[in-house]
Amino acid sequence: MLRKSIAAAALVALAVGAGSGVSAEDKPVGPWERKENHVKAPKDSPLDYLVSGYWFRTPKTRALQDDDFENPAFLWVEQGIEEWSKVDGKAGKSCASCHETAEKGMKGVSARYPVYSAKNKKMMAVTHQVNYCRENYMKAKKWKWESGKMLGMTAYIGLQSRGMPVNVSIDGPVRPFFEAGKDFYHERRGQFDLACVHCHQANFGQYIRADFLSQGHSNGFPTYRLKWQKLGSLHRRFRGCNNNIRAIPYKRGSPEYTNLELYLAWRGQGLKVESPSVRQ
């Protein structure tokens, strides 16, 4: 603190002495600040513009994502490809029995999920849907939310929407869930008494310890996080965020997190799906 204020005092002295000194224009421009990387925010959005989490990462991390070979997430995608046509359960079916190829059947799915299921009377994320199919149509055992097979499958499904703009519906029966997600986003929680909005809306682009805060979009999930050294789900990321602000995290797949997933998807409406992405 003392060192900082001394440095600041020195800067002021320099500015006075030299006449011009350090201006705001000399500050390096982050790639997320460049106009060409911005996407128009949806109507009623609290953000002036959208920018993918991709642009907050270092060039090295971005290069990993850009090359499908170097992107380690594809190790899981390959597993997803295998599982797609593997028969499992008492019904003797695989994903391919109903949906044929993932390229055809799953195109655009991740871009419009989570969706409202009238049958289940709840919001369904892609992960919920995979398990719903497994239990009801394949008569197979559920996969765990964070298991390799589930992550591989959701990453493979996400890949079919890569490059397509996020486009979730928030009207009709979805509205109350959307409002609940919005409330969650703005609600202070944990010992630090922070809400999502305080970091990801008011302070994106600022340092959080040694890292840059992003706008917190969900368009890259499931994502290979270098810190995790594996692929991880969006709800795992939520739990990490909640832990960091000393709040008690909810369960993966809980209604709270699914509503938040919906609200986040709407905040990122128009951003291109990047699954499976690579983050720090």
Added chain:
Amino acid sequence: MSRPRVRVPRKIKKGDTVTIKTLIAHKMETGVRRNKKTGKLIPRKIINGFEAKIDGKTVFKASLHPAVSANPYISFAISPEKSGKIDFVWTEDGGKTFTKSAKFTVA
């Protein structure tokens, strides 16, 4: 699931140097972590060696140690003079090996 992935160009121009890329899914258990419940050390299990051979002759070899990240990515350059087959071998602690091979033509 320790499945390896390799990228070898199918056709190589004579005299050209090409980059070979390899990636293997592996947990790389360091041996210094403890089981949170029992407090016991989790035994080390890492990929400790990597070797690439062209038609039986070693062209690249590496020893890996516990500081290497999970899912190790190794790339190297070769400049082959004639067509052949390249074999990759990853060796895990305990002696288990994972292999993958690829053919290429030089013209």
